[in-house]
Amino acid sequence: xxxxxxxxxxxxxxxxxxxxxxxxxxxxxxxxxxxxxxxxxxxxxxxxxxxxxxxxxxxxxxxxxxxxxxxxxxxxxxxxxxxxxxxxxxxxxxxxxxxxxxxxxxxxxxxxxxxxxxxxxxxxxxxxxxxxxxxxxxx
Numbered sequence: 001x002x003x004x005x006x007x008x009x010x011x012x013x014x015x016x017x018x019x020x021x022x023x024x025x026x027x028x029x030x031x032x033x034x035x036x037x038x039x040x041x042x043x044x045x046x047x048x049x050x051x052x053x054x055x056x057x058x059x060x061x062x063x064x065x066x067x068x069x070x071x072x073x074x075x076x077x078x079x080x081x082x083x084x085x086x087x088x089x090x091x092x093x094x095x096x097x098x099x100x101x102x103x104x105x106x107x108x109x110x111x112x113x114x115x116x117x118x119x120x121x122x123x124x125x126x127x128x129x130x131x132x133x134x135x136x137x138x139x
Contacts, residue, residue: 025054028128031121033093042118051124058127066112067123074136076104082135083107089129095122097130105138 028051042065043051052058058067073079083099086109090096100108111127113120 022050023054023124025128025131028054028121028125029132031125033095033122033125035094036113036115036120036122038115040116040120042113042116043120048119051121055124055127055131057131061110065118066110067119067127068108068110069127069130071107071135072138073105073107074138076101078136079105079107082133085133086130089133090126093122093126093129095126097126 045064048060048064052060052067055067058069060066061068071082073082079101083101086097086099095111095113098110100110102108109130111123112118113122
């Protein structure tokens with residue numbers, strides 16, 4: 001798949017907000033991750049910032065190559081169950097995040113497109129789908 005075909009298959013539609021195209025969380029969650037074998041550039045910083053507006057709980061990592069979200073869940077079992085549900089989504093989308101569980105209830109998920117060494121729209125699609133997964137947080 002060429003870079004142009006990949007970009008077209010992802011669809012860059014969204015709502016117009018001034019000059020930039022704004023995609024909502026539900027629009028991202030309604031898309032499917034597209035196969036990416038490399039050969040395309042990572043998203044530009046302005047594109048990343050637009051997607052992050054739709055996913056305010058996700059933050060770019062300091063290296064600018066990944067997005068990350070953290071949770072403090074009820075307990076260890078809830079953390080494992082949450083990761084299992086994320087794993088099912090990741091398998092269905094064929095796009096796999098890094099999952100971190102520390103101190104028995106602190107969770108973090110990091111997402112990036114390994115084949116391009118940075119962020120693609122697939123990362124934001126997966127993040128939006130993860131945001132829909134219910135999880136019981138520590139009160």
